[in-house]
Amino acid sequence: MKLELAKFLVNKIEFGEKTEYDNGLLRVNKEEMLGLIGEDYRIENLDVDITNPGDSVRIIHVLDMVEPRFKPEGGIYPGFLSPPHTAGSGRTNCLEGAAVVLTGEYSKTEKGLMVSREGLIDMSGPAAQYCLGAKTHNLVITSKAAAGISNADYDASIRLASLKAANYLAETTKELISENIETYELSDTAEGLPRVAYIYQIQSQGALLETFVYGSDAVNLVPTLMHPNEFMDGAVVSGNHSMQTVPTYIHCNNPVIESLYQRHGKDLCFVGIILTEGHGKTTFLKERSASFAAKIARLLDIDGVILTQEGAGMSMIDQMLACRECEKQGIKSVVITYEIGGMEGNDVPLIDSVPEANAIVSTGNREELLDLPAVEKLLGGKYIEGAFVLNEQTEASGAITVNFTIVYSSTNQAGAMKMRAMQY
Amino acid sequence: MSQNIRIVHYINQFFAGIGGEDKAHVGVGVREGAVGPGRLIEQKFSQGRIVGTVFCGDNYATENPLDAMNEIIEAIQNLEPDIVIAGPAFNAGRYGMACGMVCEAVVERLGLPAVTAMHIENPGVELYRSKIYIVPAGASAATMADAVNPMVELAAKLAAGTKIGPADVEGYIPQGFRKNAISTQNAAERAVDMLLQKLKGEQVKTELPIPVLDRVVPPEPILDLKSATIALVTEGGIVPAGNPDHLEVGRSTRWAKYSLVGIVDLVEKSHDAIHGGYDCFYANKDPDRVLPVDVMREFEAEGYIGKLHETYYVTCGMASYVANCKRFGQEIGKELIEAKVDAVIATGT
Amino acid sequence: MSKEFERLGIPTVFITSLISVAKSIGVNRIMKGSGVMHPVGDPKLSLEREKAFRRRLMEAALESLQTKINEQVIFGEVL
Numbered sequence: 001m002k003l004e005l006a007k008f009l010v011n012k013i014e015f016g017e018k019t020e021y022d023n024g025l026l027r028v029n030k031e032e033m034l035g036l037i038g039e040d041y042r043i044e045n046l047d048v049d050i051t052n053p054g055d056s057v058r059i060i061h062v063l064d065m066v067e068p069r070f071k072p073e074g075g076i077y078p079g080f081l082s083p084p085h086t087a088g089s090g091r092t093n094c095l096e097g098a099a100v101v102l103t104g105e106y107s108k109t110e111k112g113l114m115v116s117r118e119g120l121i122d123m124s125g126p127a128a129q130y131c132l133g134a135k136t137h138n139l140v141i142t143s144k145a146a147a148g149i150s151n152a153d154y155d156a157s158i159r160l161a162s163l164k165a166a167n168y169l170a171e172t173t174k175e176l177i178s179e180n181i182e183t184y185e186l187s188d189t190a191e192g193l194p195r196v197a198y199i200y201q202i203q204s205q206g207a208l209l210e211t212f213v214y215g216s217d218a219v220n221l222v223p224t225l226m227h228p229n230e231f232m233d234g235a236v237v238s239g240n241h242s243m244q245t246v247p248t249y250i251h252c253n254n255p256v257i258e259s260l261y262q263r264h265g266k267d268l269c270f271v272g273i274i275l276t277e278g279h280g281k282t283t284f285l286k287e288r289s290a291s292f293a294a295k296i297a298r299l300l301d302i303d304g305v306i307l308t309q310e311g312a313g314m315s316m317i318d319q320m321l322a323c324r325e326c327e328k329q330g331i332k333s334v335v336i337t338y339e340i341g342g343m344e345g346n347d348v349p350l351i352d353s354v355p356e357a358n359a360i361v362s363t364g365n366r367e368e369l370l371d372l373p374a375v376e377k378l379l380g381g382k383y384i385e386g387a388f389v390l391n392e393q394t395e396a397s398g399a400i401t402v403n404f405t406i407v408y409s410s411t412n413q414a415g416a417m418k419m420r421a422m423q424y
Numbered sequence: 425m426s427q428n429i430r431i432v433h434y435i436n437q438f439f440a441g442i443g444g445e446d447k448a449h450v451g452v453g454v455r456e457g458a459v460g461p462g463r464l465i466e467q468k469f470s471q472g473r474i475v476g477t478v479f480c481g482d483n484y485a486t487e488n489p490l491d492a493m494n495e496i497i498e499a500i501q502n503l504e505p506d507i508v509i510a511g512p513a514f515n516a517g518r519y520g521m522a523c524g525m526v527c528e529a530v531v532e533r534l535g536l537p538a539v540t541a542m543h544i545e546n547p548g549v550e551l552y553r554s555k556i557y558i559v560p561a562g563a564s565a566a567t568m569a570d571a572v573n574p575m576v577e578l579a580a581k582l583a584a585g586t587k588i589g590p591a592d593v594e595g596y597i598p599q600g601f602r603k604n605a606i607s608t609q610n611a612a613e614r615a616v617d618m619l620l621q622k623l624k625g626e627q628v629k630t631e632l633p634i635p636v637l638d639r640v641v642p643p644e645p646i647l648d649l650k651s652a653t654i655a656l657v658t659e660g661g662i663v664p665a666g667n668p669d670h671l672e673v674g675r676s677t678r679w680a681k682y683s684l685v686g687i688v689d690l691v692e693k694s695h696d697a698i699h700g701g702y703d704c705f706y707a708n709k710d711p712d713r714v715l716p717v718d719v720m721r722e723f724e725a726e727g728y729i730g731k732l733h734e735t736y737y738v739t740c741g742m743a744s745y746v747a748n749c750k751r752f753g754q755e756i757g758k759e760l761i762e763a764k765v766d767a768v769i770a771t772g773t
Numbered sequence: 774m775s776k777e778f779e780r781l782g783i784p785t786v787f788i789t790s791l792i793s794v795a796k797s798i799g800v801n802r803i804m805k806g807s808g809v810m811h812p813v814g815d816p817k818l819s820l821e822r823e824k825a826f827r828r829r830l831m832e833a834a835l836e837s838l839q840t841k842i843n844e845q846v847i848f849g850e851v852l
Contacts, residue, residue, distance in 0.1 A: 129606065194623045255612035267620050304619045306612075334619040336611050339602065339632065346554075346601040353634045359622055361615040362631040364604045404604065415611030420631055421602040422590035487809060517791075518809075547794040642801040642842045643782045649839060657774065657785075660812065706816045710823075713814025718824065719831045729835065739774075753777025760783055767838045769831070770775045771812045772789040 002185040003229040004091045006178035008170075010098035013050045013137035021172040026098055028139060028169070036168055037141070037161040042154050046143040048165075049379055053135050055123040056376035060384055060396050061103040062119030062408050063155075063241045065133055065249040066162050068095040069234060070170035077163045077234035079215020088229030093173040099136040099249055100169070102162040103380035105144035106151045106208075113206055114151045116385040117241035119408040120396075125373050130419060132247065132409035140379050141165060152207035159239055162248075184229050184261060190269030194303040197271050198228075198256050199293050199322055201278040203240055203311035211246075211310070212237045213275065220285065221277035223292040225300075228257045228273055236275075243405050244338055244366055245310050246414045255416045256306055256336070271300050276322065278315030286318050294325035304332040308414050312340075313351035320354045327356035334359045338411035339421050341365040343403070349421070364411040364419035366404045374399045429472030429583045432505035433462040434496065434526045436519045440479035445703055448518075450481035452495040454503075461568060465509060468576040472583065476503040483703065485522035492522075493529045500526075501534060507583040508534075512541035512571040513548060515563040520548025527556040537582035539596075541571040549597060557582070558597045648730075652766040655733035657756065659741030659772040660707065660714035661699030662690070672740060673700030679739040679752045681759070684732065689718040699740045699773060714771055733765050741772050775800045786837045788812050788830070792847060802837050804830075804848045 008021055016027035030048060038046045051057045069076050070093045078087045106116045121133040128134035141162060145154035202211040204218035211218050213236055226235070236251040257273070264270040274296050280286035297305055305326050309319035316337065323333045335357050339349035345365050369390070378397035388403040389396075404410050410419060437447045439460040458466045458474040466474045478499045485492045500508060508530045510523035520542040527538035532555075541559040542548050549558055557578055561571035574595045581588060590605070591598040607614065614631075622628050646652045663671055669680050687694070690711035697707035697714060712718045720732045737756045741749070760768065775787040779801050786802040789795050790812060795803045806812030813827050837848045 194620075196619065196623075255610050256615065259612045259616040263616055263620070268616075268623075304623045306615050306619055332619065332622045334615045334622065336615050337632070341602050344601055345603050349602060349632060350634075355634060357634055358630055359618050359628045360630045360632040360634075361611045361618060363611045365602055368604050412611075415615055418607045418610050419604055420607045420611065420614075422605045423592065423598045424590055424601050424603050483809065517794075521791075547791065550798075551794070638776075639799055639844075640776050640780045640801060642844070643779055643784050645784055645839045645841050647839075649835060654835070654838075657778075659774070703810055706811045706814065709816070710814060710820075712827065713811035713816070713823075716813045716827055716831055719813075719827050722828070723831070723835075749774055750777055753774035754781075756774065757778045757781040757783065760778065761781055765783060768775070768778050768783055768785040769834050769838075770778075770785055770787045771806065772787060772791070772795075773806075773809045773812060 001089050001227050001229050002183065003088050003232055005182045005184060005232060006091060006093045007096045007180040007182065008093065008173045008176065008178055010095050010137050012052060013098060013139060015050060019172060021176065026095065026137065026169065033165065033168065037164050040157045042146050042149045042157040043143045044146040049140045049142065051123050051138050051140060053123055057123040057379060058375040058397060059101055059103060059121040059140055059379045060118065061105055061380040062101060062121055063104050063117060064102040064162060064238050065247040066100045066166040067249050067252050068098050068100065068166045068170035069093065069252065070167055070173060071233065072174060075233060076167055077237060079212060080160065080163050080237060081167055084214035086230065087233035087235050088227050092233055093170055095170050097136055098169065099133060099138050100162050100166045101133055101138045101140045102158060103140060103142050104158050105381055106154065107145045110151050113209055117208065118385045118388060118406045120402065120406050121408045122372060122375065127370060127372055127407050130410040131407045132412065132416065139165060139169065142380055155208055155239060184232065186270060187265060189265040193267065193269040195271050195301055196260060196268045196304045197274055197297050197300060197302045198260060199274045199276060199305050199307040201276045201309045201315060201319055202236060203245060203278040203315050205279045209242050210239045212239060218277045223274050223276040223289055223296060225296055226273045226275050228261065231257060240310065243312060244409060244411045244413055247409060250412060250414050250416050254414055256308060256414060271302060278309055278311045278318045280314065280318050286321055289318060290321035290325045293322045294329050297326055297331050298329050302331055306334050306336065308336045310413050316350065317352040320352050320357055324354045324356045334361060336361045336363060336415040338363045338413060339365040340367055341421065342367050343369055345421065361415065362420045363413065363415060363417060364404065365421045366411040368404050369401055370404060370407060371401050372399065430504060430506045431469065431472045431474045432500050432503045432508050433458065433465060433474050433477045434508060434510040434523065435460060435477060435479050436522060437479060437481040445700065448481045448483040448703060451484050452478065452480045452492065452499055454478050454499050461512065461572065464568060464572050465576060468572055469580065471580060475505065480522065482518035482522055485525065486518045489525060493525055496526055497529050497533055500530060505536060507579055508536060508538040509575065509579055510538065510540040512561040512568065512575065513546060514561050514565055515543035515546050517547050520546035521551060524548040524552030524556065528552055531556060539575055539579045539582060541575045544597065553597050554600045559595060560597055646767050650727060651730040653731050653733050653764060654720065654729050655760055655765045655768050656715055656717065656720065657737045657768055657770040658715050659739055660697065661740040662695055662697055662711045662715040662738055665694055665696050667696060667698050671698065673698050674740050676739045677748060679737060679756060681735050681737045683734060684717060684736055685734050687717060688721040690715060733763060784838045786834045788834060796845065801842060801845050802848065804834055804837060
């Protein structure tokens, strides 16, 4: 399976008469864009805006982030924009440095898991170095749920809108030739090197907290084998809007996949990806999942694995169990995890751990606090939702103190960011 | 940076040259300039000088902490320091606790920086690490130079008002909290590096050691005291007169057991207190003050308890190594189980 | 040591003046001793009174061994 990723670098986004990619400048015809994604009775107050790095802009209610990608021969975001055929070969065009940022305001009438989610991106200031989305040129989609529409229905609509928008933007490169083409292929030059797999956990708990594999939610997914290229074409799409879960942007640009590809044939042999579902609801499902993951690894004669998780405590337990099962089989493991060490950083940092997890990479304590200055422009909503802001009465454009939990992807669970926690 | 940072150094009676265990009761005193280990500190601390040395007996400091700290802090304040250095206390338990207390009081009451050094197993570490900067030291004064260098380095930074970084960068014993920082590589790159190290069999430095909370579930209590066999164990160094097995007086590597058959009361002539960590005068006068055989025999005669186990176990709990203590517990515990002992009363100093 | 005895299933009370150390080590049953130099004595008292004091202390220690606990408990000071 060979994929050519043709990159078109974006260094500015602006509205214009014609939607086009012009030598680094991405111009967007707003009316045309709204016409494409707006024909849905479940969405109200739909609008799009643009913002560039360095702007005094704060985006709140961020739900997902998608990189504009397009396949000239079709097949991007399979299961959503194309049939669920195996993705990951041929040519894929991507607008590197650009992103569709999806925000949304849910109805407040629902309870439990169906409540609003929060994520914050600052395009400048202290948070910009921590959050995903601050260094990309963004098209921001804002809207709210139409009256009488369930949050699950609304969520499904805006997800489709964001994928369509991403495809629409990248389609501008249809007739263009990229000077920067990267080829991804698991070549056989790596024979004799340590065989490495990536145990890639996705969480699928139910609406608003779900992840899609080829368009279908991954609830109770039995661990399965995938080729890394499939992710680059959007085989996995996020509908998981909780805390520090993995955005679609990162599923397509997964940093573990990228790092393993870079070492493939040099230091290791990248064999493939074992996709597992986190948040197993019962011990039975947890043990079954961990055993299956380790079994696939053993069948592939794997020497070492990297494990990432998605979600909170339940998913951490699943990750730790999978780590233990692998180590039991003699497979060396490294665990990537965020920490929940409390605002002062003095709490026990993990919800669960096993002694076998003796090699852990930290993506930071998501409960630490961060002071943010006031900004000129606010997108996505007016007030920050939930308990992760210390001054919830303040309009979100003002100076506020927030928990890293809502600083978008700052402790990214797939390991995309540079933050970590240090022992003092 | 100022060449004239004013340092006050705190030490115990031993390092002040007053005397050993027999002088542990002495109160607070002040000497001009550097004394004992202070001379080495001053030599290494190029930007500052020791304006005075405050000392105090270890027993005085730990047994009357309120009075002692008031007096020590007053003495320190009078010397108008920019920073206070205490110790190194190595693995001396009471000295370590005193150094911890002094540094804590300096930080809290005087608002000045303070630093000390001690062995990782010194009880002062667990008690004060979260509040002050403690640099790791060896177990004994033979390692003085190794302890003084990092202590002085950290002290110089603190005196200059430099922000103190993570524990393994700055070389202090972790205070017990974690803080976010930006790394040079993303987490995925670091994970692949770590995995390759692990696959090569190299030592891996995890970024998050799994927290080991070693808590023991309390066993069921004694149901019937009248039929129970109770054993006495002490860390207080009570041995038969003359210390026949030459049990060490501190930093023990061994434990001992002695028969209590026919003994109803411990007296000055029958048993000695040999513990090197406290003044044994009172315990020598009446060893029952540490190993209460007299009262246990009375309970036995009255039928209040079933019986006193006819063997007692002893070690000297001074500056003990945690690993050794654990081993003693396992070894003695095994014998107690074999002897069908129902419960233990352990005494420590 | 006390912790290891309890790990083996033998209820154990540790009488010490350094309560905070016992606490941080994780000893389950802790009782405050009368002094570093004399955990179960008090030389300030006459020998007769001192022995009565020691009896009360030891009775309290035995009582702690008959008390069901679920976590670390510091049993009260004996006067």
